[in-house]
Amino acid sequence: MANENRKQKSDRIAIDSASSRRAFVRKMGGTLAATAIVSSGAGAVSAAETRRSYTIREGTEDETRVYVIDAGEPGPTAVVVGGIHGNEESGYLAADDVATWSIDKGKLVVIPRSNPVAIDRGTYVNDNGNLNRKFPPGKEPTTALARALWNAIDSHNPNTVLNLHASQGIYREDDGPDGSGQAIYPTYSEGAGEDAVMTARYMNRYHVPDSYPEYLAFKRGNTIDADRPLLIHKVAGDMRIRGYILEVTTYDTELDTRVRWHLNMVRHLLRRNGIDRTYD
Ligand SMILES: [Zn+2]
Numbered sequence: 598m599a600n601e602n603r604k605q606k607s608d609r610i611a612i613d614s615a616s617s618r619r620a621f622v623r624k625m626g627g628t629l630a631a632t633a634i635v636s637s638g639a640g641a642v643s644a645a646e647t648r649r650s651y652t653i654r655e656g657t658e659d660e661t662r663v664y665v666i667d668a669g670e671p672g673p674t675a676v677v678v679g680g681i682h683g684n685e686e687s688g689y690l691a692a693d694d695v696a697t698w699s700i701d702k703g704k705l706v707v708i709p710r711s712n713p714v715a716i717d718r719g720t721y722v723n724d725n726g727n728l729n730r731k732f733p734p735g736k737e738p739t740t741a742l743a744r745a746l747w748n749a750i751d752s753h754n755p756n757t758v759l760n761l762h763a764s765q766g767i768y769r770e771d772d773g774p775d776g777s778g779q780a781i782y783p784t785y786s787e788g789a790g791e792d793a794v795m796t797a798r799y800m801n802r803y804h805v806p807d808s809y810p811e812y813l814a815f816k817r818g819n820t821i822d823a824d825r826p827l828l829i830h831k832v833a834g835d836m837r838i839r840g841y842i843l844e845v846t847t848y849d850t851e852l853d854t855r856v857r858w859h860l861n862m863v864r865h866l867l868r869r870n871g872i873d874r875t876y877d
Contacts, residue, residue, distance in 0.1 A: 645669035646699060653749050658714050659723075659742045663749050664696040664707040672703025673756040673871045677863060678746070679708070681729045681760065681828065683715025683722075687845055687852060688761030691859035701873040706753045711746055733826040734834030747831070757870045758832045758840040761859050765847050770812040778846025781862065782818030784833035786840070792869045793817040793841060796862055804861050813850065818842065841866060 650664045679692025692709035710716050714723040721727065723742075731743035738744045750758060766776015781796050783789030797815040805813055821827070821842065823834025832840035843862045845855040864874050 650696075653745045654742060657741075659712075659745070661708065661710050661713050664709070665753070666696075666698065666700060666705040666707075668700045668702045668704070668872075670702035672701075674704040674706065674753050675867055675870055675872055676706045676708070676750050676753060676755045676758045677761070678711050678750070678758065678828065679761045680710040680716050681712050682727075682762060683712050683718060683720050685721075685761075685763035687763050687847075687855035687859055688843075689716060690852075691856045691863065692761055694856070694860060695863055699875045699877070700867070701875050703756075703872045704753065705867070705872065706750070706755065708746065708749060712742070729828055730826050732828045732831040734823040734831045738831075739826075746828075750832075751836075755836070756838055757866070758829065758836070758838065759863055759866055760829050760840070760842050761863075762842060762844045763847050763855060764844050767812050767846055767848060768816055768818060768844070772810065772812040773846070773848045776846060776848070777818065777842075777844045778848065779813055780816045780818035780844050781866075782821050782829070782842040782844065784821045784829060784838070784840040785823070786833065786838055789839040789841065790817065790820060792839065792866060795869065796865050799865050800858065800862060804858060810849070813846070818844065839870065 646669050647667045648665070650662050652660050652662055654660045677692055677695050680689030682688070689710050692707055695705070696707040696709050698705065712723055712728045715721065715728070725731070725740045725742070728740070728743060731739045732747065733739065738747045762777070764776035764778035766774035766778055768777050768780040781793040783793040794817045797817050800815040805815065821829050821833045821840065823830050827842075829840045829842045832838060843859060845858050847855065867874065
């Protein structure tokens with residue numbers, strides 16, 4: 598109930614902001630307002646960005662923040678989720694940063710630390726096991742935290758969902774341990790596969806120096822097809838939208854490099870989904 602009240606309050610803040618913007622346009626008069634709309638299209642007038650955040654699972658050990666950045670210009674909605682596995686620091690550190698970004702249009706929803714207990718302990722799992730096995734496609738998520746996360750994501754009606762992970766191994770390489778690192782795994786929705794290919798290519802061209810070993814090159818991972826109880830599998834099956842698992846490897850890499858890789862993949866994938874990061 599507390600969450601429900603909070604949500605209504607937050608929504609009201611957003612509405613207030615929108616109506617004061619309308620009042621502002623009205624005050625400017627018809628001709629000026631029309632000019633403003635044209636200028637806005639050319640980027641001369643900055644949009645009325647709103648930022649808010651709220652807590653899910655409040656009062657429990659799982660309580661965590663959801664950040665909502667609304668550009669104030671119509672556009673797609675993207676969700677970025679970090680920290681499902683508490684020992685994969687690069688994911689939640691990158692997502693903490695993404696929660697401070699500004700964007701040119703649409704809405705960016707960030708849940709940086711989706712598994713706070715596991716993050717606190719620095720462990721892969723929490724007391725209920727692997728959080729990323731609690732999202733069966735076509736069914737209710739199987740823990741309270743998974744349900745709260747899914748409801749938070751679903752309530753924003755996203756066009757795309759990105760989930761950040763790190764692996765101790767390497768995907769499809771003879772060198773290093775086996776694992777899922779250095780790959781972008783797309784859902785089976787149209788366009789996601791190409792996004793993964795193009796993002797891997799972009800990363801290798803601009804963010805993996807030639808001096809790095811070949812096995813650190815990013816790849817397109819296998820297609821996420823809703824046949825396993827992972828968050829992005831549920832996104833694929835239930836939402837039928839473009840989604841991605843972004844995996845870096847901890848093998849032979851530094852934490853700050855992994856964070857930077859995540860940030861660049863997120864920025865590039867948002868761009869491919871119609872949202873540009875903006876800078877002051
Ligand atoms: Zn993971």
